[in-house]
Amino acid sequence: MEREKILEVKNLKKYFPAGRKKIIKAVDDVSFDIYRGETFGLVGESGSGKSTTGRTIIRLYEATGGQVLFNNEDVHGKKSKEELLKFNRKMQMIFQDPSSSLNPRMNVMDIIAEGLDVHGLVKNEQERRERVEELLEVVGLNREHATRFPHEFSGGQRQRIGIARALAVEPEFIIADEPISALDVSIQAQVVNLLKKLQKERGLTYLFIAHDLSMVKYISDRIGVMYLGNLVELADSDELYNNPVHPYTKSLLSAIPLPDPEYERNRKRIVYDPSIHDMSEEPEFREIRPNHWVRCTRKEFEQYKKELEERE
Amino acid sequence: MSKLLEVKDLRVSFHTYNGEVQAVRGVNFHVNKGETLAIVGESGSGKSVTTSAIMGLLPKPQAEIKSGQILFEGEDLVKKSNKEMQKIRGADISMVFQDPMTSLNPTMKVGNQIMEGLIKHQGLSRTEARKKAVELLDQVGIPHPEVRINQYPHQFSGGMRQRVVIAIALACNPKLLIADEPTTALDVTIQAQILELMKDIQKQTESAIIFITHDLGVVANVADRVAVMYAGKIVEMGTVDDIFYDPRHPYTWGLLGSMPTLDSEEEELYAIPGSPPDMLNPPKGDAFAPRNKFALEIDLVKEPPMFQISDTHYAATWLLHEHAPKIEPPASVKKRMEGFAKTGGKA
Numbered sequence: 001m002e003r004e005k006i007l008e009v010k011n012l013k014k015y016f017p018a019g020r021k022k023i024i025k026a027v028d029d030v031s032f033d034i035y036r037g038e039t040f041g042l043v044g045e046s047g048s049g050k051s052t053t054g055r056t057i058i059r060l061y062e063a064t065g066g067q068v069l070f071n072n073e074d075v076h077g078k079k080s081k082e083e084l085l086k087f088n089r090k091m092q093m094i095f096q097d098p099s100s101s102l103n104p105r106m107n108v109m110d111i112i113a114e115g116l117d118v119h120g121l122v123k124n125e126q127e128r129r130e131r132v133e134e135l136l137e138v139v140g141l142n143r144e145h146a147t148r149f150p151h152e153f154s155g156g157q158r159q160r161i162g163i164a165r166a167l168a169v170e171p172e173f174i175i176a177d178e179p180i181s182a183l184d185v186s187i188q189a190q191v192v193n194l195l196k197k198l199q200k201e202r203g204l205t206y207l208f209i210a211h212d213l214s215m216v217k218y219i220s221d222r223i224g225v226m227y228l229g230n231l232v233e234l235a236d237s238d239e240l241y242n243n244p245v246h247p248y249t250k251s252l253l254s255a256i257p258l259p260d261p262e263y264e265r266n267r268k269r270i271v272y273d274p275s276i277h278d279m280s281e282e283p284e285f286r287e288i289r290p291n292h293w294v295r296c297t298r299k300e301f302e303q304y305k306k307e308l309e310e311r312e
Numbered sequence: 313m314s315k316l317l318e319v320k321d322l323r324v325s326f327h328t329y330n331g332e333v334q335a336v337r338g339v340n341f342h343v344n345k346g347e348t349l350a351i352v353g354e355s356g357s358g359k360s361v362t363t364s365a366i367m368g369l370l371p372k373p374q375a376e377i378k379s380g381q382i383l384f385e386g387e388d389l390v391k392k393s394n395k396e397m398q399k400i401r402g403a404d405i406s407m408v409f410q411d412p413m414t415s416l417n418p419t420m421k422v423g424n425q426i427m428e429g430l431i432k433h434q435g436l437s438r439t440e441a442r443k444k445a446v447e448l449l450d451q452v453g454i455p456h457p458e459v460r461i462n463q464y465p466h467q468f469s470g471g472m473r474q475r476v477v478i479a480i481a482l483a484c485n486p487k488l489l490i491a492d493e494p495t496t497a498l499d500v501t502i503q504a505q506i507l508e509l510m511k512d513i514q515k516q517t518e519s520a521i522i523f524i525t526h527d528l529g530v531v532a533n534v535a536d537r538v539a540v541m542y543a544g545k546i547v548e549m550g551t552v553d554d555i556f557y558d559p560r561h562p563y564t565w566g567l568l569g570s571m572p573t574l575d576s577e578e579e580e581l582y583a584i585p586g587s588p589p590d591m592l593n594p595p596k597g598d599a600f601a602p603r604n605k606f607a608l609e610i611d612l613v614k615e616p617p618m619f620q621i622s623d624t625h626y627a628a629t630w631l632l633h634e635h636a637p638k639i640e641p642p643a644s645v646k647k648r649m650e651g652f653a654k655t656g657g658k659a
Contacts, residue, residue, distance in 0.1 A: 045500070045501065184354040185571065186354060186583065189581040192581055193580050211500065218572035252501065259529050259573070261535075261557075263532070264529075264532045272501070
């Protein structure tokens with residue numbers, strides 16, 4: 001089955017100036033595609049550039065180089081107001097910290113309806129109220145909550161408000177940047193279940209950015225691993241967990257503690273040593289198996305390939 | 313094994329404008345010498361308040377210990393004056409906090425921060441203390457300790473800062489180390505290093521550790537015994553195997569079920585509905601009952617006592633009463649238990 005690409009990221013670069021003559025390459029030549037209806041997980045440690053990638057895709061940052069194609073149209077570059085509006089409506093974002101991403105001086109009704117107002121999606125006050133109340137129920141809150149302010153809610157409820165706001169303009173694609181990291185364990189499961197349910201009902205596509213690998217594995221169809229601004233490995237979730245190839249992916253997987261004491265007693269941590277890489281040429285992103293990509297040099301490619309064959 | 317610390321019927325309340333918040337409502341547990349006890353629970357379950365009470369760090373006058381005893385080597389810490397507690401804190405009992413950036417003094421060289429306790433509690437001279445500080449930094453795995461000792465906290469990375477905090481906590485060879493979410497602010501690979509470090513040090517020094525966390529993966533890694541807290545009470549307590557492979561309290565089921573394992577394929581995670589109760593007006597009966605789909609009628613009326621399941625395993629749920637209906641844990645939790653049976657039972 002030919003899958004339709006909703007988003008194509010091509011050689012995306014985002015550099016930040018850091019003092020005189022110094023630049024931080026937060027995202028350095030990252031390329032991947034996201035298909036319609038899937039969940040693409042992006043994992044990595046702090047400083048790996050995963051959030052910067054998400055924010056550059058939605059144009060919160062201007063890209064330093066490269067292209068982001070959304071429905072075959074370039075996101076960056078000069079755009080008229082109408083074009084920008086159209087694009088903003090189709091792509092939405094859910095942020096990590098629900099208390100700092102909601103305006104404390106606006107009530108829930110106005111927070112959720114802001115997108116509706118901007119895009120002129122409702123004709124009158126009554127329709128506006130009905131839409132907001134409907135959205136509140138979709139995310140598992142009550143109609144009565146519409147008149148309240150963000151501080152009156154718990155963290156999990158605030159994240160639901162953030163989700164309702166993102167859904168208001170009926171987007172196709174949602175970037176969720178660590179949407180559950182700030183929540184308690186029992187609430188995390190509620191929010192993840194909600195995101196999955198909404199995806200099923202509305203055919204949404206997600207870019208799910210997180211550092212909690214077991215949750216990413218659970219929610220994602222495909223996963224990309226980032227390290228210091230580069231995408232080092234990309235594969236279907238099961239393939240990535242069962243057959244990690246890049247030494248950094250292996251080390252990351254071996255570092256996650258799982259809620260299983262027996263597994264924990266036997267877990268051996270693999271330490272990543274960047275100096276083991278072949279330095280003879282610039283590494284490139286190569287396909288080691290169908291749909292399994294890894295950043296490596298030609299020499300490493302052969303070596304990884306052999307490892308994979310031996311494992312079978 | 314002998315008991316190093318014993319907490320008996322501890323009750324702590326906070327007096328606020330809105331009334332009395334009952335943060336801890338009758339907690340009983342003990343810590344043996346040299347073991348690690350993990351306390352798990354969500355925010356607001358009272359786990360940090362319990363340890364603040366042990367350290368004598370409750371904010372006064374808002375917080376009040378309503379009743380209970382905290383016996384450390386037989387002496388009741390609740391009755392100690394502030395001055396007496398100062399002698400114990402940092403010497404016999406020390407603490408590692410969650411955020412190493414806020415628990416270190418940004419205007420003081422890390423060396424001086426480590427030496428502080430050594431000079432105060434052990435009466436070392438500055439030169440001796442300095443020598444010991446270098447050794448400590450070396451012990452917690454900081455390269456070039458003789459250079460690093462003269463640096464300020466901002467010159468360290470997050471993981472390195474947490475190592476410094478651990479070095480300070482270890483300086484006077486404490487008998488009990490309380491670690492309040494020590495790895496929550498760190499990346500997974502750094503977290504793994506810090507956990508390994510803490511386990512190594514425990515082996516060398518034989519100090520006991522109370523480890524507070526909400527991450528069940530970390531619990532499975534470090535703990536000998538586990539206490540699960542909910543709404544100011546311990547609802548289940550047992551060895552790490554008891555809790556992970558034979559959980560009995562529906563709240564523990566919920567916690568375990570809400571975390572996906574790497575091979576979970578279920579369409580939906582087992583989520584606990586609702587949110588934790590407001591401790592201004594703790595619910596009557598079992599505080600977890602409103603979120604518990606297995607709740608019995610009695611749960612809404614009368615609080616369940618602690619039922620003993622084995623020598624080490626206790627849980628406070630009416631489901632364990634002999635007249636209670638037999639209820640199976642949810643599928644995802646059962647699957648986990650069965651997986652364990654396959655690996656051959658006891659480790």
